[in-house]
Amino acid sequence: MQKLFNPQSVALIGATDRAGSVGLGIAENLWLGKKQRKIFFVNPNSKKVLKQKTYASIAEIKEKIDLAIIAVPAKFVKQVSLECCLAGAGCCIIISSGFAETGLAGETLQKEISEIFAKNNIPLVGPNCLGVINPHKKLNASFAPDTPQPGKIAFLSQSGALIDSVIDYSLLENLGFSLMVSYGNEAGLGLNDFLAMAGEDKNTKVIAVYLEEIKNGQDFIKIASEIAKQKPIIILKGGKTPAGNKAAQSHTAAMAGEAKIYSAAFQKAGVLEVETIEDLFLVSRTRADLVPKRRGLPLSGSGWAILTNGGAVGVITADWCSRLGVKLAEIALQNNPWDVLGDATSEIYQTALLALLKQPDISGVIFCQTLQTMTDPWQNAKIIIKTQKQYPQKPILPLFLGGVKTKKAVDLLKQAGLGCFQEPRDAVMIASLLLTSDVNSR
Amino acid sequence: MQKLFNPQSVALIGATDRAGSVGLGIAENLWLGKKQRKIFFVNPNSKKVLKQKTYASIAEIKEKIDLAIIAVPAKFVKQVSLECCLAGAGCCIIISSGFAETGLAGETLQKEISEIFAKNNIPLVGPNCLGVINPHKKLNASFAPDTPQPGKIAFLSQSGALIDSVIDYSLLENLGFSLMVSYGNEAGLGLNDFLAMAGEDKNTKVIAVYLEEIKNGQDFIKIASEIAKQKPIIILKGGKTPAGNKAAQSHTAAMAGEAKIYSAAFQKAGVLEVETIEDLFLVSRTRADLVPKRRGLPLSGSGWAILTNGGAVGVITADWCSRLGVKLAEIALQNNPWDVLGDATSEIYQTALLALLKQPDISGVIFCQTLQTMTDPWQNAKIIIKTQKQYPQKPILPLFLGGVKTKKAVDLLKQAGLGCFQEPRDAVMIASLLLTSDVNSR
Numbered sequence: 064m065q066k067l068f069n070p071q072s073v074a075l076i077g078a079t080d081r082a083g084s085v086g087l088g089i090a091e092n093l094w095l096g097k098k099q100r101k102i103f104f105v106n107p108n109s110k111k112v113l114k115q116k117t118y119a120s121i122a123e124i125k126e127k128i129d130l131a132i133i134a135v136p137a138k139f140v141k142q143v144s145l146e147c148c149l150a151g152a153g154c155c156i157i158i159s160s161g162f163a164e165t166g167l168a169g170e171t172l173q174k175e176i177s178e179i180f181a182k183n184n185i186p187l188v189g190p191n192c193l194g195v196i197n198p199h200k201k202l203n204a205s206f207a208p209d210t211p212q213p214g215k216i217a218f219l220s221q222s223g224a225l226i227d228s229v230i231d232y233s234l235l236e237n238l239g240f241s242l243m244v245s246y247g248n249e250a251g252l253g254l255n256d257f258l259a260m261a262g263e264d265k266n267t268k269v270i271a272v273y274l275e276e277i278k279n280g281q282d283f284i285k286i287a288s289e290i291a292k293q294k295p296i297i298i299l300k301g302g303k304t305p306a307g308n309k310a311a312q313s314h315t316a317a318m319a320g321e322a323k324i325y326s327a328a329f330q331k332a333g334v335l336e337v338e339t340i341e342d343l344f345l346v347s348r349t350r351a352d353l354v355p356k357r358r359g360l361p362l363s364g365s366g367w368a369i370l371t372n373g374g375a376v377g378v379i380t381a382d383w384c385s386r387l388g389v390k391l392a393e394i395a396l397q398n399n400p401w402d403v404l405g406d407a408t409s410e411i412y413q414t415a416l417l418a419l420l421k422q423p424d425i426s427g428v429i430f431c432q433t434l435q436t437m438t439d440p441w442q443n444a445k446i447i448i449k450t451q452k453q454y455p456q457k458p459i460l461p462l463f464l465g466g467v468k469t470k471k472a473v474d475l476l477k478q479a480g481l482g483c484f485q486e487p488r489d490a491v492m493i494a495s496l497l498l499t500s501d502v503n504s505r
Numbered sequence: 506m507q508k509l510f511n512p513q514s515v516a517l518i519g520a521t522d523r524a525g526s527v528g529l530g531i532a533e534n535l536w537l538g539k540k541q542r543k544i545f546f547v548n549p550n551s552k553k554v555l556k557q558k559t560y561a562s563i564a565e566i567k568e569k570i571d572l573a574i575i576a577v578p579a580k581f582v583k584q585v586s587l588e589c590c591l592a593g594a595g596c597c598i599i600i601s602s603g604f605a606e607t608g609l610a611g612e613t614l615q616k617e618i619s620e621i622f623a624k625n626n627i628p629l630v631g632p633n634c635l636g637v638i639n640p641h642k643k644l645n646a647s648f649a650p651d652t653p654q655p656g657k658i659a660f661l662s663q664s665g666a667l668i669d670s671v672i673d674y675s676l677l678e679n680l681g682f683s684l685m686v687s688y689g690n691e692a693g694l695g696l697n698d699f700l701a702m703a704g705e706d707k708n709t710k711v712i713a714v715y716l717e718e719i720k721n722g723q724d725f726i727k728i729a730s731e732i733a734k735q736k737p738i739i740i741l742k743g744g745k746t747p748a749g750n751k752a753a754q755s756h757t758a759a760m761a762g763e764a765k766i767y768s769a770a771f772q773k774a775g776v777l778e779v780e781t782i783e784d785l786f787l788v789s790r791t792r793a794d795l796v797p798k799r800r801g802l803p804l805s806g807s808g809w810a811i812l813t814n815g816g817a818v819g820v821i822t823a824d825w826c827s828r829l830g831v832k833l834a835e836i837a838l839q840n841n842p843w844d845v846l847g848d849a850t851s852e853i854y855q856t857a858l859l860a861l862l863k864q865p866d867i868s869g870v871i872f873c874q875t876l877q878t879m880t881d882p883w884q885n886a887k888i889i890i891k892t893q894k895q896y897p898q899k900p901i902l903p904l905f906l907g908g909v910k911t912k913k914a915v916d917l918l919k920q921a922g923l924g925c926f927q928e929p930r931d932a933v934m935i936a937s938l939l940l941t942s943d944v945n946s947r
Binding site: 083085088206208209220221222223224225227228229230231232233234235236273275299301302303304305306307309310311338339340341369372373374375376377378379381382384385386391398400405433434435436437438464465466467468469470485486487488 | 525527530648650651662663664665666667669670671672673674675676677678715717741743744745746747748749751752753780781782783811814815816817818819820821823824826827828833840842847875876877878879906907908909910911912927928929930
């Protein structure tokens with residue numbers, strides 16, 4: 064794992080200066096980590112790449128290579144793979160496509176290459192993948208157009224394109240990652256191996272996965288069950304319907320399995336399944352921040368409280384609690400939702416919030432705010448942050464409806480690692496998952 | 506309707522300079538339309554409000570008042586109502602709360618006031634409401650903290666607080682409104698009346714509604730059915746579950762009805778029901794822009810095409826098509842989703858897009874973009890805008906996954922009135938609703 068995610072030396076076979084090429088993309092991304100490790104570019108047809116000396120082959124490099132990255136046309140991959148094995152590379156990523164995903168000939172070639180690495184006992188990632196990224200070690204061994212910020216979420220994806228877009232999204236949303244792995248055709252290492260690695264990685268607090276098929280279901284359940292006891296695993300499964308399944312077959316070599324079998328396996332393993340890309344990262348982000356705080360809270364018999372300055376938002380939020388199975392607590396001398404009314408000042412909110420958190424059988428509060436004349440989003444945000452510190456085991460989920468005047472407060476809450484929701488359904492979904500995580504970890 | 510949404514003269518009874526008060530909020534909002542109409546402030550206890558002369562009562566004003574707004578404590582409302590009737594006000598909004606929503610005494614008082622206006626044949630909005638807004642005529646007769654931009658969506662809401670937050674949201678999202686009505690306790694005019702007004706309003710292309718109860722179901726079905734033939738009506742119903750229902754009862758005077766009866770009524774009336782606040786405005790906005798373009802397209806036997814440069818996004822989008830009942834067309838010589846692969850240039854996208862739109866039995870295209878090395882979001886956006894003009898009857902729904910590097914192109918698409926989605930589910934939901942609208946309008 065060290066050699067793959069924090070190599071001391073990397074060789075890129077297929078490095079080039081050609082604009083818009085995969086070889087240049089990887090070279091530039093690798094170069095970001097030039098202070099962390101030695102980087103070697105291999106290309107027999109050019110003398111320099113990114114103004115650095117190139118090598119005609121990996122054999123020419125006189126140093127031990129921890130990680131070899133192969134990005135040459137499919138027809139050359141077998142030969143280059145043999146050279147990497149001969150050179151004793153620590154592990155290898157094959158970026159190149161043109162294998163099992165293209166038909167029978169590609170499948171045969173992939174099998175031969177897979178056997179070469181297996182025989183030499185060298186871990187292989189790919190082929191037909193984007194590569195791997197470890198922002199904590201400034202390793203971007205991929206051709207993604209950007210590098211994400213370091214964070215707590217490991218994202219394992221059968222799709223490289225999805226990783227590209229998620230990185231672009233994460234830079235706008237200030238979302239950080241611990242690891243990113245595009246695992247492609249799984250000729251060597253597969254999803255189960257990467258799950259195990261993310262499980263061991265100390266930076267990773269939550270594991271997010273996009274997959275279309277699982278190759279070894281029994282192993283998956285075994286490995287995922289173990290990890291899910293410590294770290295939440297959130298999965299989006301593509302190809303769950305006839306139309307999606309048909310699409311998945313032409314996209315990867317995978318024969319997408321039956322949705323019900325998958326969902327049953329996920330449930331058995333204690334994995335949370337989501338249905339949208341937005342939910343995958345909403346849930347991952349919130350759980351990365353909130354779950355550690357939830358440790359040790361006795362939940363039996365307890366429920367959530369809704370605190371609001373707008374009746375309708377209380378109603379809609381209560382509706383979602385009913386739908387998603389989030390139990391509402393009985394609040395002493397108040398209704399639940401507790402409506403502090405439209406003229407509620409931050410002081411009123413604070414008093415109510417403290418009263419709720421002090422009540423032993425209330426496990427968390429959904430703090431709803433609409434933007435009325437007396438509403439002070441900034442003060443409300445500060446109160447939430449302060450009060451959450453006093454009651455670290457009782458999650459406060461801020462639900463701030465608004466836009467322009469709400470933005471600064473929303474950003475403050477996000478920076479404080481508390482998250483902030485704009486849609487009642489999202490806040491309640493997180494409340495329901497926090498309950499689930501508690502059930503899982505018992 | 507003219508007198509309510511575009512009055513030539515307005516009197517505010519309860520105008521004040523007191524910071525943070527409802528009376529000041531309305532006064533300031535009204536003042537924004539000082540070039541459009543005459544504005545009179547009534548307050549027997551102060552000589553000036555916003556540096557303008559005040560009147561001791563509405564009787565003192567020597568001009569005919571189109572719209573009287575009452576914002577005084579509940580106990581004074583009856584007396585002031587009588588004065589408004591005597592002065593022959595064209596219509597009246599009672600902002601004040603403290604009526605049917607507070608219990609039996611308030612209900613009795615509300616009934617008396619309601620009868621006063623009925624006897625004098627003066628239309629009444631409220632009590633217990635935020636007011637009304639018509640951005641096209643610079644009328645903000647409410648205490649909302651801001652004024653929205655003019656646009657095509659009428660928003661009718663039982664909740665005033667929701668309107669406040671929606672305005673703040675709309676300013677960030679560049680969303681415009683034709684009318685906004687907080688209809689409160691419906692002592693005079695009710696939802697059905699406002700639906701009829703929005704139906705007649707030429708600026709309104711789509712009607713979005715938040716409600717907890719409908720007071721006259723038969724009338725609702727009759728009125729909504731007629732309007733829905735011309736303009737889409739999108740409704741979010743609060744209080745659909747036991748918990749939400751209980752919350753609704755303590756929030757308004759409403760006894761929230763059974764969710765199934767409501768859903769059946771909505772379906773009978775051709776009204777689209779959504780389940781989240783986000784969907785209410787996502788659907789409203791997209792339909793305001795797209796529905797007019799859809800006129801005249803024969804849909805029988807036709808289906809949608811998915812065009813993508815990322816296999817996984819094609820798979821996820823196809824999954825959602827299966828789930829939401831969006832039929833996928835057979836594409837000549839290609840799969841559907843049609844995967845133009847990760848190195849697709851804008852030229853490749855354009856060629857494929859034109860081929861799809863030319864195929865007669867393809868009714869629309871979901872244009873999926875992931876942000877890979879060769880992807881040019883800006884060029885792709887321009888191609889979509891240009892091509893949509895060539896084929897105005899075939900909607901192209903852009904689904905651009907990303908963030909920082911995608912933002913400029915997303916904004917361009919939104920400015921062009923095409924909308925842009927970041928989540929496959931959202932794009933497919935809109936595709937499904939465009940189908941529904943076609944079915945409705947036949």
